[in-house]
Amino acid sequence: MTQKVAVLGTGKIGEALLSGMIRAGWAPADLLVTARRPERAEELRTRYGVEAVSNADAAKRADTLILAAKPQDMGRLLDELAPHITADRLVISAAAGITTASIEERLGDGVPVVRVMPNTPVLVDEGMSVISAGSHASAADLAHTEEIFGAVGKTLRVPESQQDACTALSGSGPAYFFYLVEAMTDAGILLGLPRDKAHDLIVQSAIGAAVMLRDSGEHPVRLRENVTSPAGTTISAIRELEKHGVRAALIAALEAARDRSRALASGSNS
Ligand SMILES: NC(=O)C1=CN([C@@H]2O[C@H](COP(=O)(O)OP(=O)(O)OC[C@H]3O[C@@H](n4cnc5c(N)ncnc54)[C@H](O)[C@@H]3O)[C@@H](O)[C@H]2O)C=CC1
Numbered sequence: 001m002t003q004k005v006a007v008l009g010t011g012k013i014g015e016a017l018l019s020g021m022i023r024a025g026w027a028p029a030d031l032l033v034t035a036r037r038p039e040r041a042e043e044l045r046t047r048y049g050v051e052a053v054s055n056a057d058a059a060k061r062a063d064t065l066i067l068a069a070k071p072q073d074m075g076r077l078l079d080e081l082a083p084h085i086t087a088d089r090l091v092i093s094a095a096a097g098i099t100t101a102s103i104e105e106r107l108g109d110g111v112p113v114v115r116v117m118p119n120t121p122v123l124v125d126e127g128m129s130v131i132s133a134g135s136h137a138s139a140a141d142l143a144h145t146e147e148i149f150g151a152v153g154k155t156l157r158v159p160e161s162q163q164d165a166c167t168a169l170s171g172s173g174p175a176y177f178f179y180l181v182e183a184m185t186d187a188g189i190l191l192g193l194p195r196d197k198a199h200d201l202i203v204q205s206a207i208g209a210a211v212m213l214r215d216s217g218e219h220p221v222r223l224r225e226n227v228t229s230p231a232g233t234t235i236s237a238i239r240e241l242e243k244h245g246v247r248a249a250l251i252a253a254l255e256a257a258r259d260r261s262r263a264l265a266s267g268s269n270s
Pocket residue numbers: 008009010011012013014034035036037055068069070071073076077080094095096117118119120171172
């Protein structure tokens with residue numbers, strides 16, 4: 001029997017995942033989506049050829065439900081699902097901060113829940129998805145989750161106690177790199193380069209550095225040292241980064257992201 005997968009709350013990450021699953025060979029006929037606004041449902045139908053249904057219908061018809069609404073909207077979404085969901089479904093939550101225990105409590109009846117923190121590079125099949133099992137999730141449920149998210153990048157299993165930290169590192173991670181590129185492009189402009197050229201130089205440097213980090217087997221410190229010539233340009237830049245506390249700023253930033261993830265678990269809206 002064909003397994004149906006539904007994406008519930010198909011916004012940015014939900015659509016990124018949906019598009020990746022279709023690229024990876026899932027038939028649109030086996031995929032369902034839900035969206036709050038009818039125009040959004042129509043857009044997804046037209047763009048991907050998938051059926052848009054209500055949350056209740058998704059719970060009745062799909063074997064696997066991927067919850068991709070904002071943490072602040074999860075309570076309402078779970079309330080809509082609870083009357084219709086049975087323990088032969090798998091619920092995968094991508095919501096930052098929300099624990100499997102809180103989802104299990106709302107859905108009841110031993111429904112298996114897996115928590116996943118993906119990131120937007122699933123759009124280019126270079127995602128990083130961090131996976132933790134809830135108390136009713138089986139080995140087969142974890143394997144099925146890995147099959148879905150592994151189709152659009154790497155996966156890593158972690159204890160759920162590490163999910164908030166992983167959210168800070170890889171869930172939000174792409175944003176930090178985009179932010180750096182934006183800031184470095186501004187620097188290029190200050191140094192007199194046209195914006196498009198500055199952008200291309202920085203992006204290609206980022207790609208080159210990322211591939212070296214992934215493929216060279218070298219420690220990042222060694223890779224940086226190889227760029228840093230005695231009395232050269234790089235060390236002058238590094239001194240400024242240290243003077244401005246960039247390392248400490250990054251540590252504080254990721255700590256703040258981890259704390260925000262924890263706060264979302266308790267329903268914080270502010
Ligand atoms: N954007 C990202 O890079 C990542 C986001 N996440 C998580 O994914 C979730 C969604 O984030 P985004 O895609 O950025 O937000 P988004 O706001 O783009 O998407 C959420 C979508 O859910 C819809 N929605 C809300 N309640 C609904 C309901 N009851 N029924 C149907 N649809 C409903 C909204 O209309 C919206 O389209 C969040 O929980 C976030 O923590 C996880 C990893 C990465």
